[in-house]
Amino acid sequence: MLAVTDLTKSFVSPEGTRVEIVSVKAFALAAGEQVALRGESGSGKTTFLHLIAGILAADSGRVMLDGAEMTALGEAGRDKLRAGKIGYVFQTFNLLQGFSVLENVVLGMSFGPRGADRAHAKEVLERVGLGHRLDHFPRQLSTGQQQRVAVARALANRPKLVLADEPTGNLDRKSGREALALIREVCRENGAALLLVSHDEDVLAQFETRRDFGALNEAGKRASPLNATGESPPQQNQQNRKGTAA
Amino acid sequence: MTLPLIIYRSLRQHALSTIITAGSIALACGLLMCVWMVKTQSQTAFTQTTTGFDAVLGARGSKLQLVLNAIFHLEASQGNLAWADYEGIKRHPAVKTAIPIAVGDNLRGYRIVGTLPELFEKVEFAPGKKFAVAPGGKVFGSAPDAREAVAGAFAAQKLGLKVGDTFKPFHGLAFDEKNQHEEVFTVVGIMASTNTPVDRVIWIPLKGVQTMSGHDAKAATDVSAVLIQLRAASAGFMLDMMYNKQGNRLTLAYPVGAIIAELFGKIAWFDQVLTLVAYLVALVAAGSVLASIYNSMSARRRDLAILRALGARRRTIFGAVVAEAACIGVLGALAGYAVYFGLLTGVAEVIRAQTGVVLEVGAKHAVLWICPLAMIGLCALGGVVPAIKAYRTPVAETLAPTS
Ligand SMILES: Nc1ncnc2c1ncn2[C@@H]1O[C@H](COP(=O)(O)OP(=O)(O)O)[C@@H](O)[C@H]1O
Numbered sequence: 001m002l003a004v005t006d007l008t009k010s011f012v013s014p015e016g017t018r019v020e021i022v023s024v025k026a027f028a029l030a031a032g033e034q035v036a037l038r039g040e041s042g043s044g045k046t047t048f049l050h051l052i053a054g055i056l057a058a059d060s061g062r063v064m065l066d067g068a069e070m071t072a073l074g075e076a077g078r079d080k081l082r083a084g085k086i087g088y089v090f091q092t093f094n095l096l097q098g099f100s101v102l103e104n105v106v107l108g109m110s111f112g113p114r115g116a117d118r119a120h121a122k123e124v125l126e127r128v129g130l131g132h133r134l135d136h137f138p139r140q141l142s143t144g145q146q147q148r149v150a151v152a153r154a155l156a157n158r159p160k161l162v163l164a165d166e167p168t169g170n171l172d173r174k175s176g177r178e179a180l181a182l183i184r185e186v187c188r189e190n191g192a193a194l195l196l197v198s199h200d201e202d203v204l205a206q207f208e209t210r211r212d213f214g215a216l217n218e219a220g221k222r223a224s225p226l227n228a229t230g231e232s233p234p235q236q237n238q239q240n241r242k243g244t245a246a
Numbered sequence: 247m248t249l250p251l252i253i254y255r256s257l258r259q260h261a262l263s264t265i266i267t268a269g270s271i272a273l274a275c276g277l278l279m280c281v282w283m284v285k286t287q288s289q290t291a292f293t294q295t296t297t298g299f300d301a302v303l304g305a306r307g308s309k310l311q312l313v314l315n316a317i318f319h320l321e322a323s324q325g326n327l328a329w330a331d332y333e334g335i336k337r338h339p340a341v342k343t344a345i346p347i348a349v350g351d352n353l354r355g356y357r358i359v360g361t362l363p364e365l366f367e368k369v370e371f372a373p374g375k376k377f378a379v380a381p382g383g384k385v386f387g388s389a390p391d392a393r394e395a396v397a398g399a400f401a402a403q404k405l406g407l408k409v410g411d412t413f414k415p416f417h418g419l420a421f422d423e424k425n426q427h428e429e430v431f432t433v434v435g436i437m438a439s440t441n442t443p444v445d446r447v448i449w450i451p452l453k454g455v456q457t458m459s460g461h462d463a464k465a466a467t468d469v470s471a472v473l474i475q476l477r478a479a480s481a482g483f484m485l486d487m488m489y490n491k492q493g494n495r496l497t498l499a500y501p502v503g504a505i506i507a508e509l510f511g512k513i514a515w516f517d518q519v520l521t522l523v524a525y526l527v528a529l530v531a532a533g534s535v536l537a538s539i540y541n542s543m544s545a546r547r548r549d550l551a552i553l554r555a556l557g558a559r560r561r562t563i564f565g566a567v568v569a570e571a572a573c574i575g576v577l578g579a580l581a582g583y584a585v586y587f588g589l590l591t592g593v594a595e596v597i598r599a600q601t602g603v604v605l606e607v608g609a610k611h612a613v614l615w616i617c618p619l620a621m622i623g624l625c626a627l628g629g630v631v632p633a634i635k636a637y638r639t640p641v642a643e644t645l646a647p648t649s
């Protein structure tokens with residue numbers, strides 16, 4: 001269902017050098033499969049998910065998603081594919097503050113092929129236990145409830161794949177566990193595959209299938225020695241700047 | 247359904263700036279339409295205001311002043327004509343009706359004009375419309391010494407005159423309390439409204455003005471002007487030749503409408519300035535739409551990035567911002583009609599009080615839809631700048647956790 005091959009992405013660092021962040025030879029996910037990726041902070045997990053979702057354009061390589069090649073599409077095409085096939089859950093929820101709970105979920109499907117469907121949005125919200133909060137605004141909810149809205153929004157467009165980027169990172173342990181269980185259940189009920197990234201061992205331990213993003217990402221392996229030396233140049237720069245200023 | 251929702255929520259979220267910006271659009275739009283309509287409407291209204299006369303004969307002087315004084319009952323008289331001059335033109339074969347008027351007195355600022363009862367009997371002040379007296383009153387009789395008066399509708403209303411009321415005229419065209427005549431006149435009729443300058447006049451018999459105590463006895467048979475209806479339009483040029491070119495004692499103002507049109511030509515610079523000001527206000531208003539949306543852009547970056555992450559295309563985001571600007575324009579344009587009607591009603595009231603000419607407040611004109619549409623277009627155009635900024639919002643960077 002999801003197949004990633006030879007995917008690379010690099011950024012130009014503030015110092016002006018090109019740094020490769022993601023370099024994944026092969027990664028695949030079967031339909032309905034649930035996998036957790038373990039990776040340190042800064043190892044490129046978010047970038048990897050952005051590439052799969054088509055939010056970022058890859059430098060090279062392929063992302064095949066449910067028969068469509070994400071990496072072959074232009075930006076508008078990637079937006080369309082994402083709107084139709086992917087649900088995204090963020091660490092910071094990323095709810096639209098000016099919109100009601102129901103509207104947030106409706107907007108989760110508005111851009112997809114099926115379009116806005118309030119009745120379905122209500123159903124999904126009822127499923128995550130927020131049927132009585134439809135007209136509330138995000139700020140009127142607890143963080144746990146906010147993440148449940150985000151989960152409902154991610155699943156409203158009946159995605160084939162749900163990407164979850166540290167979805168429990170902003171929640172306390174108890175609501176984190178609840179949120180995680182909810183995401184997994186709802187994905188299962190909807191037949192959506194789940195790819196979750198986290199550095200939290202407690203979260204990772206819940207998954208039967210765990211992969212180490214550090215091992216998967218070639219860029220990460222090369223990056224670590226680079227990082228060690230990479231720490232000194234900025235300091236030098238700072239000293240230089242101080243020197244010229246004096 | 248999605249786009250209206252996004253626009254509606256965004257307008258709600260920035261309600262204060264929405265209201266202020268729409269308000270400035272409304273002012274600009276209302277002002278523009280008002281300037282335009284007052285210009286075109288007053289031009290038509292004034293040039294069509296002849297109260298049924300084709301020409302005015304008066305003392306040698308300005309044709310415009312003659313028309314203003316005799317037809318609009320504004321400005322001072324430029325001198326008198328002898329009774330013989332009146333009789334001369336009355337007998338002219340090209341002249342259908344000739345009615346003398348005498349001015350020089352007022353009642354608390356409203357002109358008292360002496361004339362003959364023929365004015366009310368013979369003249370149609372507009373096609374098919376004759377002067378009429380409201381029920382319960384009558385026109386003063388042909389007895390030249392009758393101390394009777396017929397009040398124009400507007401003057402009667404403002405002065406609170408009723409049939410049976412009496413008054414002593416004040417000398418001069420401007421009201422001066424110390425300058426009152428001794429004669430007592432009785433109101434015998436109130437005229438029906440004509441929506442012309444005549445509504446502001448109090449009519450008394452010609453003789454009444456001519457022989458008022460304190461008026462020059464030597465001029466007791468003079469008149470201020472003669473209002474003329476012609477049998478055929480072509481005769482006007484003949485009379486024009488006769489009085490203005492060959493003669494040098496009198497002035498014939500003909501045609502009445504054209505002389506007023508000349509006046510509008512003379513004050514054209516004034517409404518050009520006004521129009522320019524209105525255009526500038528419109529430009530500033532459109533700029534304020536640009537600025538208000540642009541300023542809120544940094545606060546909205548995250549929302550826009552979230553929408554993109556949910557699958558919204560760049561052009562959808564662009565369109566949403568432009569449409570939002572256009573919506574502010576629509577709100578402003580709608581409120582602009584309220585501003586327009588308010589302003590125009592006020593201006594029309596002032597013009598009516600000052601001149602008796604009535605503007606049609608409900609009149610239709612292309613500018614009433616062109617101006618709002620142009621304003622909405624200008625707002626949408628103003629929205630393009632922030633829309634470009636929205637279009638360029640990078641999704642991945644903007645979504646990065648802000649902790
Ligand atoms: N647009 C960008 N420009 C430059 N560097 C970036 C950009 N986006 C991410 N990075 C860098 O890529 C690395 C990986 O980031 P990220 O994918 O967010 O890691 P993770 O999610 O694993 O914490 C970080 O060092 C980050 O600074």
Ligand SMILES: [Mg+2]
Pocket residue numbers: 045046047165
């Ligand atoms: Mg991350």
